[in-house]
Amino acid sequence: MPEEDVFVGREAALRQLVDELAAAAAGRGRMVTVSGEPGIGKTSLLRRFAELAGAPALWGSCPEHVAAPPLWPWEQVLRALGARFPQRPVPAPVAELLEGGTEQLVDGVDTAGAALRRFDAIVRHLIDASLAAPLVVLLDHLHRADPSSLRLLSHLVESVPASRLLVVVSYQPSEAAPLAETLAALARSGMTRIELGGLSMEDTRTLTGALLHEEISTWTAEGLWARTEGHPFFLRELVKLLTGERRLDQPHTAPVPVPVREVVLRRIARLPPAAAELLCVAAIAGRHFDIEVVAAAASVGIEAALEVLDAAVAAGLIVEDQQRLGWFRFTHAFAAETLYETTGRLRRVHLHRRIGAAARGGPAQAGRAAEVARHGGHRPAGTAGQDPQRKEVHQWNP
Ligand SMILES: Nc1ncnc2c1ncn2[C@@H]1O[C@H](COP(=O)(O)OP(=O)(O)OP(=O)(O)O)[C@@H](O)[C@H]1O
Numbered sequence: 001m002p003e004e005d006v007f008v009g010r011e012a013a014l015r016q017l018v019d020e021l022a023a024a025a026a027g028r029g030r031m032v033t034v035s036g037e038p039g040i041g042k043t044s045l046l047r048r049f050a051e052l053a054g055a056p057a058l059w060g061s062c063p064e065h066v067a068a069p070p071l072w073p074w075e076q077v078l079r080a081l082g083a084r085f086p087q088r089p090v091p092a093p094v095a096e097l098l099e100g101g102t103e104q105l106v107d108g109v110d111t112a113g114a115a116l117r118r119f120d121a122i123v124r125h126l127i128d129a130s131l132a133a134p135l136v137v138l139l140d141h142l143h144r145a146d147p148s149s150l151r152l153l154s155h156l157v158e159s160v161p162a163s164r165l166l167v168v169v170s171y172q173p174s175e176a177a178p179l180a181e182t183l184a185a186l187a188r189s190g191m192t193r194i195e196l197g198g199l200s201m202e203d204t205r206t207l208t209g210a211l212l213h214e215e216i217s218t219w220t221a222e223g224l225w226a227r228t229e230g231h232p233f234f235l236r237e238l239v240k241l242l243t244g245e246r247r248l249d250q251p252h253t254a255p256v257p258v259p260v261r262e263v264v265l266r267r268i269a270r271l272p273p274a275a276a277e278l279l280c281v282a283a284i285a286g287r288h289f290d291i292e293v294v295a296a297a298a299s300v301g302i303e304a305a306l307e308v309l310d311a312a313v314a315a316g317l318i319v320e321d322q323q324r325l326g327w328f329r330f331t332h333a334f335a336a337e338t339l340y341e342t343t344g345r346l347r348r349v350h351l352h353r354r355i356g357a358a359a360r361g362g363p364a365q366a367g368r369a370a371e372v373a374r375h376g377g378h379r380p381a382g383t384a385g386q387d388p389q390r391k392e393v394h395q396w397n398p
């Protein structure tokens with residue numbers, strides 16, 4: 001099996017999808033959302049489910065880098081339906097869509113009546129087909145869908161419960177702002193939510209073993225999990241890097257793999273500049289950081305700092321520490337490390353000093369003493385004379 005096709009874990013999510021399909025097949029159509037951060041495995045889960053569903057799976061995906069005409073994902077779904085059931089008569093509005101008839105329809109030019117008739121015809125076509133045989137519709141990367149596609153999905157929702165359709169959509173929560181209305185419509189229909197997190201330690205071990213065609217030790221699996229928290233894309237890239245350098249047994253000290261770094265930097269680049277800048281300072285403070293210290297080191301007022309941090313929280317790059325008021329944490333160690341590594345060496349030294357001074361200047365608080373020790377000019381043992389590098393992020397602030 002090619003390495004890309006190796007799939008592990010997600011038993012609970014697959015079971016849920018299979019149960020939903022059973023309900024749909026029994027005439028109680030269902031809607032399911034699959035959400036999770038970039039690279040967590042949404043598309044992989046949908047693909048795996050399509051393989052084992054035992055019912056025709058009709059795919060529609062929303063492209064990232066090219067502009068697509070209105071209703072593009074639905075066009076793919078309807079094409080897949082036509083390929084699967086070539087004998088089924090195709091209603092005129094559906095045929096028109098498949099012949100590229102909507103390319104000239106820009107929102108607003110298409111009259112409301114024409115759009116509604118087209119939507120009705122598409123919904124009817126899908127529902128009728130499902131009544132003959134249960135169908136799975138998979139809409140991947142819904143956060144990139146055009147507005148017409150989202151409206152059609154909301155229109156379909158009402159008809160699903162009386163059909164034999166299982167509609168599964170995937171999206172990234174940090175990009176979900178354009179989906180607010182659609183998700184509300186799905187919620188009203190009683191959709192099922194599947195939220196994907198990282199793979200478990202055991203799945204991390206299984207995936208690594210499958211990629212390397214050999215068992216790995218618990219110690220190595222724990223090290224890989226600690227660096228990636230089971231994020232499958234991060235894990236695959238880390239394993240590739242470590243095996244390339246023949247040091248799989250040293251996951252703790254590997255640099256951030258280049259593809260991971262690129263993904264992190266792309267997510268940072270989407271933030272407002274003030275938020276990106278504050279995160280750079282925060283990354284020098286460590287994976288866990290006290291916003292008051294970071295704001296002071298960055299010479300930003302605390303109110304302004306909290307405001308810009310909201311964007312980073314919404315983007316899923318950091319989360320608030322529920323135990324300690326005013327503390328935040330980078331969602332992934334790799335994100336903190338990427339920012340740390342991409343900050344110039346001299347600037348890092350300078351920022352360490354400022355963070356140490358800011359921690360000393362603030363009110364006495366648990367955690368501050370450690371902060372002072374970390375940044376107050378005392379390098380951790382074993383790093384004297386070295387570039388203060390990623391390792392410190394873990395050593396200082398696990
Ligand atoms: N359960 C899994 N087992 C093995 N590999 C996986 C698993 N889930 C994801 N992967 C791998 O992780 C990488 C990212 O997965 P995938 O493309 O499915 O993520 P995604 O959530 O769809 O990302 P995006 O939000 O960018 O679309 C791929 O290389 C994929 O093969």
Ligand SMILES: [Mg+2]
Nearest residue numbers: 042043044141
């Ligand atoms: Mg995907």
